[in-house]
Amino acid sequence: MEQMPFGNEPDRELGSLIRDANQGPDPDRFLARLNGTLGTLPARASQWDVLATWARPSVVAAAAAAAFLLGVALWQSWQRGATDPALVAPSVSVAILDAAATPPGETQILYAVLEGR
């Protein structure tokens, strides 16, 4: 232990004393126990398994969000359909009947029916 404290080489004498003081009780029992643990290692989770564990909830959340957006889009489309004047305007055939100044005759009704087809 005559070396400099900042020496780059291990202090062998001190090292020997440290090892001697750190032998620990019954290394064979410890190694046997560890060997037992290593003999029954659990199946290892692969990186894909780890990704899958957090990806699954994400996929469910994305599907729920997509379903919600689709529902909103359909509802808005239905609402627009109900109020759109272009869609609720009378058909050509009805317009023919409305345009008549006098009560429609047989010919006009026939035209109206034929226009409606």
Next chain:
Amino acid sequence: MTESGWAEAARTGDADAYGRLVMAYAVVARRVAYSFLRNWDEAEDVIQDASLAGWQAIERFDPARSFRPWFLRIVANAALDQLRRRRVRDAEPLHESLPSRGRLPDADAGRVVLREKIDAAMAELPERQRVAVMMFDGEGYSHAEVASVLQVPEGTVRSYVFHARRALRKALATLVEEPA
């Protein structure tokens, strides 16, 4: 088969190869864990935990590198976690009392007293200094390896070793001054 061969096999899921690697460094790993914890039972539990954690992480290990510092880093992290749990659990820090000194044959007595003195002095060191001096002087690791395990710069490891050696020498000097 070489260590890198075992490591490559372990990476691909060979539990037996992984077990061989861990068993090769188990004794030194136990000493490293003990250096942190100063409790052999806890140190052994930490090695069990670290070996399982290493198995789950072995896929990320580079077989071109040495297994020993990689595994010891896992052990050191597990030991630090255990220390944190202990500090939360216990208000008072744990200091192991020295074993009682019975009457021993003269030949053994000096060695036992020396061992107890070193052990007590090691217990008084800050844990990172204790681990650094144990790994550097006791196990022959390089400063770089110790730095890799403790995840500190090499200069810090040199400082740890310096302070630890000085404290241990001081403790041993009192033994010389006060013969049993």
